[in-house]
Amino acid sequence: MSEKGIFFERELNGQKRDFCRIEIAGMRDIWEGPARPEDLQRFPAEWKAYKGKKRKPRTKGTGLAELPGMTEPRRTELELHDIETVEQLAAAEETTLRGIGEPYVELAKIAKLQVEATKQKDNLVVEVAVAAQTLAEEVKHEPADNSASSS
Numbered sequence: 001m002s003e004k005g006i007f008f009e010r011e012l013n014g015q016k017r018d019f020c021r022i023e024i025a026g027m028r029d030i031w032e033g034p035a036r037p038e039d040l041q042r043f044p045a046e047w048k049a050y051k052g053k054k055r056k057p058r059t060k061g062t063g064l065a066e067l068p069g070m071t072e073p074r075r076t077e078l079e080l081h082d083i084e085t086v087e088q089l090a091a092a093e094e095t096t097l098r099g100i101g102e103p104y105v106e107l108a109k110i111a112k113l114q115v116e117a118t119k120q121k122d123n124l125v126v127e128v129a130v131a132a133q134t135l136a137e138e139v140k141h142e143p144a145d146n147s148a149s150s151s
Contacts, residue, residue: 001025005043007035007050010076018050019076061085062114069110074103090115 002025090111
């Protein structure tokens with residue numbers, strides 16, 4: 001039987017820890033837990049690849065943990081499928097997400113809504129900034145009213 005070791009990072013008791021998932025070809029069951037010394041010895045190439053990937057800079061975008069409804073196990077599962085941001089999840093193929101599980105399709109819908117809301121918010125911020133700049137220029141060019149009102 002062919003075994004596959006997959007290393008990833010997950011939060012456990014408030015701390016980021018290295019985990020290992022062991023899959024055996026032809027079986028649905030998997031083992032998953034904190035990485036043990038024997039896992040590192042059993043899957044040295046996978047461990048080296050994981051450590052190399054850990055050093056690369058994070059993908060730019062909104063972290064998955066910020067998405068409503070996102071749990072730590074679901075975040076980890078998405079990252080194992082190279083989906084690291086809300087924007088990547090929003091753009092992910094539905095067939096890919098269905099292969100992971102139905103909840104991920106629903107999370108993608110939430111991600112799409114969040115991305116769209118962020119775009120609308122950014123557009124509104126730009127509109128307000130332009131309006132404020134225009135108003136400041138109009139005020140600067142208005143003649144000063146130096147007349148005192150008398151009663």
